[in-house]
Amino acid sequence: MQDKNSESANKSPKKANLLDHHSIKHILDESVTEIVTSRGYVEDVRMSNIRLFLGTIIIVIALFAQFYKKKFPENRDFLILCILIIYTKEKNAILFTYPPADSFTSTGLVVSSQLPRFSDMYTLVIASADPKSISANQPIKFTKSVTQWFTKDGILVEGLFWKDVEALINEYQKEPKKSK
Structure with a gap:
């Protein structure tokens, strides 16, 4: 783990526009992904691939609808289904x-x-990908102010953020106490 911290010290600092909550969320989400994958979890991109596939189908349908003679295609139900799945x-x-x-x-x-x-309150939730599985733990979360992790210049203090996220992962990975 020491190598990861020295690696992150050599990288350029992550900077966010403090007036743009999308910028702040993007930096934090990107860091969470780095932290979780550094703990041995491999990203499962199947859902992203499904979303890309559905998006491609929607674009093809939209193009077809644009140049088809009818005003509105009969794909409304399909589009609603895609949105509901996502x-x-x-x-x-x-x-x-x-x-x-x-x-x-x-x-x-x-x-x-x-x-x-x-809002400045960032909520992070870790849950099982298969909540019905016997090995699934209960979802856990924390909510903290982003002001704890950013300097006034918008630079992410990665050490503090890593510590908080790793503590959340450790809490999730604990064996649940068995009731007798």
């Missing part, structure tokens, strides 16, 4: 993973985040 499966997910190779658990993670507009 909304129900992805929600605010920023990362889907496979389980680590050396792990006994058979499920990966779904990492999601929220940073509401006009």
